[in-house]
Amino acid sequence: MSAPACPAPNGTNHEKLHEVSESFALPFWPLFAWTGIFVGLYMFLIAATELSRFIKYVTAFTENIFATFIGTVYINDGIQGMIRVWNSGTSDVAARKLLVFNMTLGCTALAYYLSNIPSTSWGTFTIRKVLSDYALTISVFVLAIVGAVLNANFFAVDFIDTSSTGFTTTDGRQWTTDMGAISGLGVLAAAIAAIPIVMFFYLDQNISSLMCQKPEQMLGKGAYFHSSFACMALFNILGPIWGLPFVTGSLPHSPQFVSAMTETDEEYRPTGVVENRVAPFVGYLLMGVALFLPDLLNKLPETAVSGALIFVGLKAALGTQLWERFLLIFTDPYKSRSGKGYSHVPLKTVHLFTLVQILMVVGCWLCNIYIGLGFPVFVALLIPFRFKILPLLFSNEDIDALLAEEEPPQKSASDPDKSDSIQNADGADMEKADGAQKGRAVVEWTLTRGPDSGATKYVIDEELFSEAKFTMIIDGWSAPLSAGNFLDLVNRKFYNGLTIQRADGFIIQTGDPGADKGNGFSPGPGQPIRTIPLEVGLRGRKEALYGETVDEARLVGTEVKIPFQADGTFSLARREFDNDSADHLGFPYVVNRI
16 A cells, blocks of 8 residues: 655755756756666566565664654755745745744644544544544645635735646646657666665665554555555656656655554554555545646645645654654653553663664765765665664664564563473453453464474575574454463463474464373363354454354455454364364464565
């Protein structure tokens, strides 16, 4: 669900290309068009070779820095636009500046307040949800009304100039660029200039995709790194030929679009995402209306553009954990930090880590201003900085805690020893209700080769490992009964030392734990094996389906609810003709994420 857009630093790319065209006496538009062709070809090559898989090395450290930088770029663009508007007049300069400032600030403040209105108790849940979803739209319409009233009765207001909008060219050039109006040297310059632009697009779009597919974003469809990158390649080949700017699935639009499509319960906990193609299609179709009805835009004050840019930037920058930790500098040090992943980390360490990230954001700005097309190299260097330099300044435990979105699960009082197959199962955020789990928990597994397996190590990504580890998120919101039963068995160490009975490439079946444990879990001597009914969480239904398959309930066509992007799923097994016979056996289904 990437949202194609012209990324904020694109203005710098265009300026640097213009400088190249002047330095080598090359015609700008053919240079620009050829650069777009090479940008698209390089992007197709990246998609075809699946190089986007290496974005997995981008951690929250780089994400926070990059998202904050992009957000501040939008804020800067909005402020610069506001300054241009108030400097465009020649009379009543002071009053004009005050008017432009107030209108821009009013648009931004109203949009920001409405977007955060779910955190208040104002109105009903439905009203708050609608106001939040259409926060920017409402603020722009309000500003248009205010601007019309002020312009008619009090002060002259600058509205968007639409005289150059529509199907009329503005600078004498043809609709399409003459691709032959440039020398071979110019084509070579375009091929070289496209490299840093593609580096930036690789980071921008793939980091955006990573942020969209975080568990809290709750996307249920498959990963979309390579195919979406190929689509953007096509846009960048064709667009510049007509003088259109480069586009990519960029920050902050993509995560904000996913958030707009997210459904929540009345406590604003995400329950799923309406993943569709209709919303983006209608959105871009409405953007194209301006070509056919350009006069609609001249009803909007120019300050609406500045206010919208500042709002988008604020939502991006202030939504990062970096901003959250930055505020701690001005917060009472004795105030509780419970619920945060870094709550146990010394405050001095937190501040130092935050300072390092702020310096990296400043570095992004300096490179963007003074290096231009070389800026993506600095962003790419943040990855080795995270793995090679940062551990020299902080312990790995502190780094993991400082980059955690939530407080890490606490280990059970009686941890299994290191030889166990299951290292840790946490019930810290588990609220039991008749054996059901409300909330999520984490289980960490460690697999080792058995004596009869015929091998001593695992081969993962062409490397040998003596043990394989993976993490499971147990989601009690979707399947509370299954989650509660499974976690109870984990906490009882029921699965410790369990051998894998069968592995056929993509399905792993856990087998009978042995005669000493019987064929399942019994609560006590002489009591029957504990079983639970079939439980299926379905998208669009608040309650799970119990005791019936989807076919039996005549719900064919519905989707199983997996409320976050995952690398696989885990299902409890049952007997073929008994829906309510699930006890302890499970089938993990593992897929490739990228």
